Amino acid sequence: MNKKEQRDHWLARPATVKRIWRVFVALLALTVLAQLAVSIKGYFGLDGWLGFGAAFGFLSCLVMVLFAKGLGYLLKRREDYYGGKEEPADDV
Amino acid sequence: MMFEPIPPALALLLGGALIGILRGHARSAIVLLAPLATLWLVWQVPDGVALDIKFLDYRIEPLEGSPVRRLFATAFALMALVGGLFAYRQAKWHELAAAHIYAAGAIGVCFAGDLITLFIFWELMALFSTVVVWCGGGPAARAAGIRYVIMHLLGGVILKVGIEGIAVHTGSIDVQPMLASNFDAAMILIGILINAAAPPVSAWLSDSYPESSPTGSVFLSAFTTKTAVLALILLFPGEPLLIGIGLFMVMYGIIYALLENNIRRILAFSIVNQVGFMVCAVGIGTEMAINGAAAHAFAHIIYKALLFMSAGVVVYRTGLNRCSDVGGLFRTMPLTAICGIVGALAISGFPLTSGFTTKTLISQAAANEAMVLVYFLLAAASAGVFLHAGIKFPWFVFFQRDSGLRPKDAPWNMAAAMLVFAFLCVLLGVAPELLYRFLPYPVDYEAYAPDKVLFYLQLLLFSGLAFFLFLPLMRRTRTISLDADWLWRVLLSGVARGAYGALGWIGARLAKALMRIGNRLRAVAARHMSTSPDGRRSGVFARAWPIGTTALWIAILLTSYVFVYYL
Structure with a gap:
């Protein structure tokens, strides 16, 4: 198993993934902290708060994912719902 | 400009035709050269109306330039060029030809100075984009293409209703800003919004594009919806x-x-x-x-x-x-x-x-x-x-x-x-x-x-x-x-099937009833007009009557006629 991991692409190795996560979290912190140096004026007052963009982005995504999830229970159907199979055409 | 400016869409129309005629390297060259020529022509179009033709009582302006029109036409020509490069070795020739004419439609709409020109190029796009969808091959693409073309032809009809109304009520078919405050303008807006994949008909897009070929979806992604955006910019x-x-x-x-x-x-x-x-x-x-x-x-x-x-x-x-x-x-x-x-x-x-x-x-x-x-x-x-x-x-x-x-x-x-x-x-x-x-x-x-x-x-x-x-x-x-298309793909077709079934049932009952009436009439006829198989009993009309009786009946008939005549 370990050998197989070694042979895999460096980008797919767990060690690399861990490192990417660290860099990513550092970046996230940096973009919020940078607001102390570069003040965001904003258009409507509240969008100038510290970390507003971060919180707004995160929360809107959460809402959209949950909404989609909920709607999925209502709208999702098997692929052959309309009769035809979703298989790709053979002669592409 | 020393010469009459040439409508840029013509280059791609010609390109589409030549792709069908030529073979091999010449065809590949046309796939790339026609969009290049179009790109050049787009930038030769001056501001304002550059061409006008009298058709019936209308002033047709197939070529009207402005910065936003040239901008969209540039994007479309660029798309035809790079899309052609992407596709020309893998796509079927008829997909390439259709894509060229489809792009020509989009560019024609860009420079349409009047609503009639706009409509003609609009329909050109609808027809040839359908061919591109069909080039996906297989039954799924065929069915999706039919649903696609129904939606676009319907949109075209609604657009046409609006255009006719505008022409009759205002007397001007110029492409100019309007508000959807009357029926005619509202029809035009709806016709355009159908092409923009607005609700409730957004599903035509996600239904058809993924069924096209890997190269076809590249072309499809560019023209129809963005032409609608330009039309909205120009009209609404x-x-x-x-x-x-x-x-x-x-x-x-x-x-x-x-x-x-x-x-x-x-x-x-x-x-x-x-x-x-x-x-x-x-x-x-x-x-x-x-x-x-x-x-x-x-x-x-x-x-x-x-x-x-x-x-x-x-x-x-x-x-x-x-x-x-x-x-x-x-x-x-x-x-x-x-x-x-x-x-x-x-x-x-x-x-x-x-x-x-x-x-x-x-x-x-x-x-x-x-x-x-x-x-x-x-x-x-x-x-x-x-x-x-x-x-x-x-x-x-x-x-x-x-x-x-x-x-x-x-x-x-x-x-x-x-x-x-x-x-x-x-x-x-x-x-x-x-x-x-x-x-x-x-x-x-x-x-x-x-x-x-x-x-x-x-x-x-x-x-x-x-x-x-x-x-x-x-x-x-x-x-x-x-999606909303469930309403017509399932509900409406269910209703249609139900109605068909109900009509069939009514039809069957009717046929049965008719059959029964027919049988009864036949029985009556048989009783009066035929002779029973053993020859013993014959109906009134099947008996052999003596000549004398017949003569008597004729005499009665004539007498009553004369009688009625004198009354």
């Missing part, structure tokens, strides 16, 4: 209805893309999402907003085509259409993956890409008009775009898990086309003035104000965090999602 700038419609499209695209498993259908939903931004901008209608809509359309055509190219190469190489079937393809398709990521970053409006320098114009326009709700919904949508297209597409296709697939990377022409568009995505992001110069109104806007960049970085990067944290909520399932 500042129509307040469009703001709400646009915002709905933006959210619809995100939610449905999040639910979707088919690679190209994710991108199709994100077209609706992106066109929503533009429709909303046209609704805002200020100079800044119209600039935003035009710039965003230009940038969008390029990065969306790039995304469809990247997805197209994956489908072409693997023959697989679902996210749940692929994954980990970056190992052997690094170039396709990188180009896909560039397109994904651009569509998300990441700083240094064309999406950032154009989409923020629209947000700025909303902010300038103090439209708080619109501004924040657009900001939330920007986060959502990163979620559903920016990360979801590259993640599930190129990373995710190792599917074990090791397909080859893109063929050289497909790679070259992707590189050209990836380069343009970055170029317009780094040097937005290149595009701003050609916008309809003067641009007074600084894209890279540090606080704006910081705001969008926060917004996008934290959306990225949300994606990876909530990944378990987004597990791919082999499903489709119901």
Whole structure:
């Protein structure tokens, strides 16, 4: 198993993934902290708060994912719902 | 200009015809030369009406130039050129020919000075885009193409009703700004919005595009919806209805893309999402907003085509259409993956890409008009775009898990086309003035104000965090999602089948009743007119009457006649 991991692409190795996560979290912190140096004026007052963009982005995504999830229970159907199979055409 | 300007659409029409006639290298040359010639002709079109013809009682203006018309036509010609490069070695010749005529339709609409010209090119687009859908091959593409063409011909009829009304009631068929305050204008608006994939008919787009060939979807992604955006800019700038419609499209695209498993259908939903931004901008209608809509359309055509190219190469190489079937393809398709990521970053409006320098114009326009709700919904949508297209597409296709697939990377022409568009995505992001110069109104806007960049970085990067944290909520399932087209694909066809069944039942009962009446009549007739098999009894009319009786009856008849005559 370990050998197989070694042979895999460096980008797919767990060690690399861990490192990417660290860099990513550092970046996230940096973009919020940078607001102390570069003040965001904003258009409507509240969008100038510290970390507003971060919180707004995160929360809107959460809402959209949950909404989609909920709607999925209502709208999702098997692929052959309309009769035809979703298989790709053979002669592409 | 010394010569009469030539309508640029003619070059592509000719190109489409020549592709059918020529073979081999000559055909390949035409695939690339016709769009080049078109591009050159587009820039020869002067401002104002350049051609007018008298037809019946109408003044037809097939060629009218203006900055925004040239901008869209440039994007379309560029698309035909680079799309041609992407497709010419892999696509069937009739797909290439149809794509050229389809593009000619789009460019014809760009320069249409009157509604009749606009309508003719509009229908040209509808017909030949259907051929492109059909080139996907197989029964699924055939059925999707039929649904597609029904929707577009219906839209065309509604548009035509509006145009006729305008012609009769105002006497002018000029393409000029109007408001949807009367029936005629409302019909035109609906006709255009159908092509923009607005609700409730958005489903035609996500239904048909993924069924086309890997090269066909690249062409389809560019022309129809963006021509509709241009038509809205020319005919309905500042129509307040469009703001709400646009915002709905933006959210619809995100939610449905999040639910979707088919690679190209994710991108199709994100077209609706992106066109929503533009429709909303046209609704805002200020100079800044119209600039935003035009710039965003230009940038969008390029990065969306790039995304469809990247997805197209994956489908072409693997023959697989679902996210749940692929994954980990970056190992052997690094170039396709990188180009896909560039397109994904651009569509998300990441700083240094064309999406950032154009989409923020629209947000700025909303902010300038103090439209708080619109501004924040657009900001939330920007986060959502990163979620559903920016990360979801590259993640599930190129990373995710190792599917074990090791397909080859893109063929050289497909790679070259992707590189050209990836380069343009970055170029317009780094040097937005290149595009701003050609916008309809003067641009007074600084894209890279540090606080704006910081705001969008926060917004996008934290959306990225949300994606990876909530990944378990987004597990791919082999499903489709119901859309408004369920109403006619299932409900209406169910009603039709029910009505057919009911009519059949009534028909059967009627036939039975008729049969019974017939039988009874026959029995009566048989009783009176025939002789029983044993010859004993005969009906009144079947008996042999003596001559005398007959003569008597004739005498009675004649007498009563004479009698009646004298009365």
